[in-house]
Amino acid sequence: MADEKEVEESSSVPSSDPFDLVVEGCRLPVNMSNSDEWPLAEILSKKDTDNGLTFYVHYIDYNKRLDEWVTPERLRLEGLQLPKKDAKTPVKDRGLGLTVNSCNSSRASSPAPPELVNGNSNSSATPLATVPPPQPAIAIKQKTNVGRKRKLPFSDLSTTGEENQDGSQSHEVQPRQTGSMVTEKSDDVLTRIKNINLIELGKHRIKPWYFSPYPVELTSKQVIYLCEFCLKYAKSFTCLSRHKTKCNLRHPPGNEIYRKSTISFFEIDGRKNKAYSQNLCLLAKLFLDHKTLYYDTDPFLFYVMTEYDSMGFHIVGYFSKEKESSEDYNVACILTLPPYQRKGYGKLLIELSYALSQFEGKTGSPEKPLSDLGLLSYRSYWSQTILETILKLQNPSDGERPQITIHEICEATSIRKEDVISTLQHLNLINYYKGQYILTLSKETLDTQQKAMSKRTIRIDPKCLHWTPKDWSKRGKW
Structure with missing residues (x-):
């Protein structure tokens, strides 16, 4: 009778599968394909197939193209983070790419100096001949160039990331x-x-x-x-x-x-x-x-x-x-x-x-x-094109260093001013000395870019x- 009672009690206890806790919105370490890494991933979907239970995961801080279906043995339940009741789905990498994700690093570079962006630096700067450059340098002539005002698009919702603006007109925004x-x-x-x-x-x-x-x-x-x-x-x-x-x-x-x-x-x-x-x-x-x-x-x-x-x-x-x-x-x-x-x-x-x-x-x-x-x-195209333009400059007959303005670079390449400045900053080429901006081209930078240019066998x-x-x-x- 005692044995029967024990069996009765054990049968009344429901069997629990630990993977039942893994629901949509959970986060836990997952073994990435073709890798020994276990990055944190979010569970986006869960389904039961003929071959067993599978989970669709998005690896946090990784591009969505790496998202995949995984089997339970690739999940590490010890690091399971259950979704909060009132938490909304993270905005990052969401939907049809309507929001900005981690790869939007085009604004990650430091902002341009206001003098360079607005072209308001003092034109009576110390001549570059007095600058003791440790390496070849090219002066950037400062030129006041007030750009024309551009109208914002009537409606620019989330398809262009952080630059979204609402339309000023009263009819319905599309x-x-x-x-x-x-x-x-x-x-x-x-x-x-x-x-x-x-x-x-x-x-x-x-x-x-x-x-x-x-x-x-x-x-x-x-x-x-x-x-x-x-x-x-x-x-x-x-x-x-x-x-x-x-x-x-x-x-x-x-x-x-x-x-x-x-x-x-x-x-x-x-x-x-x-x-x-x-x-x-x-x-x-x-x-x-x-x-x-x-x-x-x-x-x-x-x-x-x-x-x-x-x-x-x-x-x-x-x-x-x-x-x-x-x-x-x-x-x-x-x-x-x-x-x-x-x-x-x-x-x-x-x-x-x-x-x-x-x-x-x-x-x-x-x-x-x-x-x-x-x-x-x-960024690679901008770097190569801008440096090609600079390297084509001829040395003046009076022995001074060649000079070029940001505006002249834009005219020669058709690259917008903001992109030219951000590229020069990314390459760490802009230096400020005694009221004058100069481009300092190191041998290492030149060698790297010339090597990249030599690989471009097809050109327009x-x-x-x-x-x-x-x-x-x-x-x-x-």
């Missing part, structure tokens, strides 16, 4: 569009989870980095097949093959504005080629986290970079820009597809965007915030660019 196609709210946790396993584009199978709103019936497939010329999506290879028999495109629709060797650029109008533009945005959203997608592509131009072979013109990457930008942005979104990264194509896209700005007679800048990879690419040749700027403000319709 979110700023950034060349893409989705209207889901950033609060939807579903948009934080990668919904596609693989895409097949031409001869490449690519693993996506982020969520993209392809039709739900496709997201359950192991692979989504894309036509590499019109970018139309299909649920199977059979459907794609059937589509190819009907698709006559062998290059992106639009005008070819640049060709040199096997590299070509096509300009696509978001209004005239809406289907292609929307498909391009869906593809780009798989690898861009900071842009919100909208179905209206009319206000945008898309510049698609391709590689040519006997089969046709294969997409390598693209950038988009607004037809009319109140802030003179020359890039809204920019992307090099993963199979073509680390080959110099990213800088080629950036170089073309500034070449177009030069044709327009303007200085330009990309929309902020930049992604982590975008910031690295832009202005002679191969056939493009005429359009004044979109005078057009009643885009």
Whole structure:
């Protein structure tokens, strides 16, 4: 009887699984793939599959492209942090990239000296000849240049990070569009989870980095097949093959504005080629986290970079820009597809965007915030371009050091003044001595930049660019 009583008591105690405590919003150490590290991660989703329980995690302070599904053995329950009852989901890396995350370090550099930014320094400074430089130096002439006031966009909500401003007009505020196609709210946790396993584009199978709103019936497939010329999506290879028999495109629709060797650029109008533009945005959203997608592509131009072979013109990457930008942005979104990264194509896209700005007679800048990879690419391009301009200076005949103003650098490169100053500060090239700013170029800096420049084997040749700027403000319709 005693044994029966013990069995009865033990059977009445419910068996508890420790992983039942792991719910959405929890944080705990997780073993990262292909690593021995156990960084802190947040549980975004939990599901029971045929192979057992799995958890979708976001590694705190890491880019969202590293988010993944993990099994219970990769969780360390000892460090479990339960979500607070009234706590809201952290703003960082949220939704469709509507907020600024840790990779928005474009403002991380120290602010520029007010004298340099406003161009109000004393022009009667001590001559540079009296400066005892330990290394070659170039003077920056100070020039008063009061910039024109730029109107803020009517509505610029969270798509551009910290620079958001509300419209001053009384009618309903609409979110700023950034060349893409989705209207889901950033609060939807579903948009934080990668919904596609693989895409097949031409001869490449690519693993996506982020969520993209392809039709739900496709997201359950192991692979989504894309036509590499019109970018139309299909649920199977059979459907794609059937589509190819009907698709006559062998290059992106639009005008070819640049060709040199096997590299070509096509300009696509978001209004005239809406289907292609929307498909391009869906593809780009798989690898861009900071842009919100909208179905209206009319206000945008898309510049698609391709590689040519006997089969046709294969997409390598693209950038988009607004037809009319109140802030003179020359890039809204920019992307090099993963199979073509680390080959110099990213800088080629950036170089073309500034070449177009030069044709327009303007200085330009990309929309902020930049992604982590975008910031690295832009900072590298800015550094090399600015130093190339400085190194081309000729020594004056009177033996004094060559002089150049920030304004002259902007005119020569079409890089906006703020970006020039932040780049010079990042390189630690600006020094202040006796009322005069000088650029001090160390041998180490020169060697590093010249080595990087020598690796850029492909450059934009202005002679191969056939493009005429359009004044979109005078057009009643885009």
